[in-house]
Amino acid sequence: MDSLSVVLNALPAILAGTVVTAGNVAISLAMGLVLGVPLAVAQVYGCPWLRRLVDIYVWFFRGVPILVLLFLCFGLFLSLGLPAHPFLMSCLVLGCTSTAYQSQIFRGAIQSLPQGQLKAARALGMSDSTGITCIILPQALRLSIPGWANEFSILLKDSAICFVLGTQDIMARTSFVAARTHEHLALYAAAGLIYFLLTLAVLKLLRRLEEKVHVPGYSSTGGIA
Amino acid sequence: MKVSDDIVLRIEGISKSLSGKPILEDCTLAVRRGELKVLIGPSGAGKSTLLQCIDCLIQPDSGDIWLEGERLERKNTRKLCDYRAQVGMIFQDFNLFDHLTAEENVAIALRKVRGMDRRAAKARAMEELGRVGLARRALLYPAQLSGGQKQRVAIARALAMDPKVILLDEPTSALDPELVGEVLAVIRDLARGGMTMIMATHQMEFARALATEILFMERGRIIEQGAPETLLAEGSTTRTRDFCTRLLEMG
Numbered sequence: 030m031d032s033l034s035v036v037l038n039a040l041p042a043i044l045a046g047t048v049v050t051a052g053n054v055a056i057s058l059a060m061g062l063v064l065g066v067p068l069a070v071a072q073v074y075g076c077p078w079l080r081r082l083v084d085i086y087v088w089f090f091r092g093v094p095i096l097v098l099l100f101l102c103f104g105l106f107l108s109l110g111l112p113a114h115p116f117l118m119s120c121l122v123l124g125c126t127s128t129a130y131q132s133q134i135f136r137g138a139i140q141s142l143p144q145g146q147l148k149a150a151r152a153l154g155m156s157d158s159t160g161i162t163c164i165i166l167p168q169a170l171r172l173s174i175p176g177w178a179n180e181f182s183i184l185l186k187d188s189a190i191c192f193v194l195g196t197q198d199i200m201a202r203t204s205f206v207a208a209r210t211h212e213h214l215a216l217y218a219a220a221g222l223i224y225f226l227l228t229l230a231v232l233k234l235l236r237r238l239e240e241k242v243h244v245p246g247y248s249s250t251g252g253i254a
Numbered sequence: 255m256k257v258s259d260d261i262v263l264r265i266e267g268i269s270k271s272l273s274g275k276p277i278l279e280d281c282t283l284a285v286r287r288g289e290l291k292v293l294i295g296p297s298g299a300g301k302s303t304l305l306q307c308i309d310c311l312i313q314p315d316s317g318d319i320w321l322e323g324e325r326l327e328r329k330n331t332r333k334l335c336d337y338r339a340q341v342g343m344i345f346q347d348f349n350l351f352d353h354l355t356a357e358e359n360v361a362i363a364l365r366k367v368r369g370m371d372r373r374a375a376k377a378r379a380m381e382e383l384g385r386v387g388l389a390r391r392a393l394l395y396p397a398q399l400s401g402g403q404k405q406r407v408a409i410a411r412a413l414a415m416d417p418k419v420i421l422l423d424e425p426t427s428a429l430d431p432e433l434v435g436e437v438l439a440v441i442r443d444l445a446r447g448g449m450t451m452i453m454a455t456h457q458m459e460f461a462r463a464l465a466t467e468i469l470f471m472e473r474g475r476i477i478e479q480g481a482p483e484t485l486l487a488e489g490s491t492t493r494t495r496d497f498c499t500r501l502l503e504m505g
Contacts, residue, residue: 149351
């Protein structure tokens, strides 16, 4: 059997794995977005103990390798007697890690806004929560898109490591076929291509989103508009 | 100018220190309805800090604030927001919301603070933009406006809240000289229309022509106050006149 037919035969399995990878990354990114934003807000505007707590969380998830976290999570599930569902554990670990990284993207964006923005909101009688949700976050999230696109592409590639827990993603399915057929080069090239195309497609989408929400009058190219 | 006897805003004994250094010391003033009080003084005298303390954007260390006879409970967040919604604030560097159009800048607090629906807020915003001569710029974003236009939008934004008093923190200091006039014209119209205002400025001609009272600040204290014709009278030896003379010599 030549390499091409091996790849073609394996393709349905690998594409099924693509769905798993996409689901894993989408859920983790969404979790990171939903939790990362309040974490960033807490880190900038929160009281000292809250900030400290977020600091510790971020340190932990930025400091421990994902591979170690996956096994830690596995161990934790076993010791708690929970069903060690690979996909669930992968989403949990990637989601928690992405939360840490995304919170720092949002924190940077919030802190890059002029202080006068929240001050003006307060001066109009807005509560801090209204000012943050209506004035600060709409601007900070726009500024976060490039960094967030970066986080997406890193997370997508990091997700490949989840196959160690048995998550049936692109990587797991490819390695399964490769072990049987010994067509490592062709199969992993195909897997790499799928990762590449996924990254490219989503980055294009995010670029379009960035242009769509771009505030007129501000240059997106670094010059004066 | 219609100045009545009822006091709109009164502050008493406002003090503020930052890292042990006193910025404001025991500042007291009262503004009656329709008055324009002008704060002048050298840079670092505490004019801006005083205005921000009045709006509690900087919390004073001590002192009290009364709006229409009601003492402000600064620690009560809801009452503080309610108070700020009645006190307009104009900043030196405009602080327009960069992601919103001129119209949205004016409308947002009407919706989020006053609870008006989108349509009513928009109508009111357009009305206020018309008042400062910017109805045709309603759909532009701050980055597409000149400095003078930005400051006029900021004034419209404050006016839309029907403020009982407006605090203006050097509203023309960040503007190119040729744009100062259009902003001062709007403020002059407000003063003539009976709006109660406290304004920090270096525009002496403006202060002389329109101020009900000039307050001269130095090193965190209000050291002189009085009608412009008294403080700035030919031959008077006030600190205010001395400062103004030097300001004019430099300009």
